[in-house]
Amino acid sequence: MSGGDVTPSRCSVTGWPGVLVTLDGPGGVGKTTVAELVARELKARDVAVHRTTEPSRTPLGELIRHGTDDFRGMALACLVAADRHHHLEHEILPALWSGRVVLCDRYVASSLVLQGMDGVRADTIWHLHDGIPAPDLAVLLHADAAVLSTRLDRRGRHSRFERQADSSRIEAARYAEAATELGERGWPLLEVACAENAPEAVASTVASHVLPIYEERSGKCPA
Template sequence: MTAPRLPGTLVTFEGPGGVGKSTIVTLVADLLNADGVAVHAAVQPSRAPLGDLARHGTDTYRGMALACLCAADRHHQLATEILPALAEGKLVLCDRYVASSLVLQGIDDIPLDVVWALNHGAYRPDLVVALSAAPADVEDRLHARGGHSRFERTPGNSLRETHGYQAATTFLHEQGWPVHVVDCADNPQITGGTIIDLIRPILTESPACP
């Protein structure tokens, strides 16, 4: 059964590590806050104990163990943070969501349908922003800031993630999730402005039917 739609708006940001998700989420949040929009910024894995295990444990946990850990953290964060914010009518901007699990757990050889089943019941976003850039550019950014996880430290990861996100966003679109691919400009302000133009019409709409 599909969960009823809540008054708030959920926008998720996906894309390979190093593409600039955190920078763009912060920029979009700041610009919308300045316009008086009630924004709640979230990140996955979360900052809760479960999320910290997933975030800092990619060298320890692999395969199904990591897939279950990430899914458990997502379900917990939805219940305790994201859904309450949506119930209050806030705009929730989430840095990573289900597509990231489809991609990263896929790299760990967990079948897509298994990851999808583990995330059954996850609230459908009002917009999935799939950030895209040339794998070589993403790789350069990763080298500049350093890898945050086992995945990001693996040679050739940017290309694998790029292909993975193409497949994951196609799959989510087929499931009825509203996916919009946004090419990351060299100037984050331009990318942020493009995304805000996508968000504003959603904020003026009534909550979607289940």
């Protein structure tokens, strides 16, 4: 189910005692469902969990969430990056310093894909994200484009990106490219196929990789 081995880190480079787990993937792949199930499984093991999402639930995040028809290209890329910097400072990092596992629905991989679909170069996206820390585990969820398209048609296409012609095929291909780029930058990746596996099985796979990091981090990093 997973693509490649993930070696748990002992302490994050910044020294926080929590664990940052990000979940990215094409529209319709089931990120929100998987995040909910992972949180449930971790909490059942007495792990403190903080769930969050990007764009954030701040006024800036809501502007982005409902403004993909109004903002495009560099304008949208700058808004998304600004929201991520603010989100880290005011929500994610405090939760990590409190020792929680943070499950973040979307992170830098989504910017590489979506802003890339808008014509923004990858090096520009990385420049806008200067200072953004790598997660302790970057989960990339994959599914066949036909499955993704069917799911989007069933639940509705919420954004300009999802309404774009052939969006599922384009997103699936770009997430594969993003996985390669993140891996080359040394990000700890876990790639999971979702179409042929039940959400509960996907969540168990993710949780099984998070728990060793959490257990080692909580025992070796200062609170």
